[in-house]
Amino acid sequence: MQTIEDIFGIKADNKAIFEYAITHPSYTQENGLDYTKCYERLEFLGDAVLKLVVSNILYREFPKYHEGEMSKIRSIAVSDSVLSEISKSIGLAEIIRASEHDKKQGIKKLTSVTACAFEAVLGAYFLDGKMEQLENKLEDIFAPYIKEINSNMDKYNAKALLQEYTQSLTKETPKYRLVENSGPAHKRIFTVEVSYNGEVIAQAEGSSKKEAEQKCAYIACQKLGVLECQK
Secondary structure (H helix, E strand, O other): OHHHHHHHOOOOOOHHHHHHHOEOHHHHHHOOOOHHHOOHHHHHHHHHHHHHHHHHHHHHHOOOOOHHHHHHHHHHHOOHHHHHHHHHHOOOHHHOEOOHHHHHOOHHHOHHHHHHHHHHHHHHHHHOOOHHHHHHHHHHHHHHHHHHHHHOHHHHOHHHHHHHHHHHHOOOOOEEEEEEEEOOHHHOEEEEEEEEOOEEEEEEEEOOHHHHHHHHHHHHHHHHOHHHHHO
């Protein structure tokens, strides 16, 4: 448990719940443990904790923003891709417990797994009575992400912008197609293309289909001059 304390800089009193927070369901199945001894219930709680903290940060940082604008930033900030990036960068992903088979398959690198473990640890700290320290830590972690998202909202909101643009011209909407799904199970690469009126506009890759579509839409927006129209 000293590792989690080192990562977050917050003392952990109830050691058991923190062990569950980094335990993948495959580990409990392999060892014949009860399903409650994995991260799934804690992840459910941590998800709510994270949204509350990030919402509070946004409310204070952007006093002029409408709730819709704050919701857009929050949805990106608490997305699996961002949480997974954080989990890996702070070293949390490395200490996730999983079955031997799943570890060999690279499960500790999966976006969904690393994101869930991060939220589960937040849930554990909440139950451990460390909410105030946790809020301070999360503010330090998420401040640069929120700043970057707010400054580059066009990039993150590209799919919506592209659809609004195409529908302003015709009733046709952009069509996304998965071109290729390659790479090992723990490091998949998704290639997606977007077309409009039967013509392919752009193609992009990502670690998830959603990420690839967003990148693809952003490239398409650049090509069609959509971003200039927003200024």
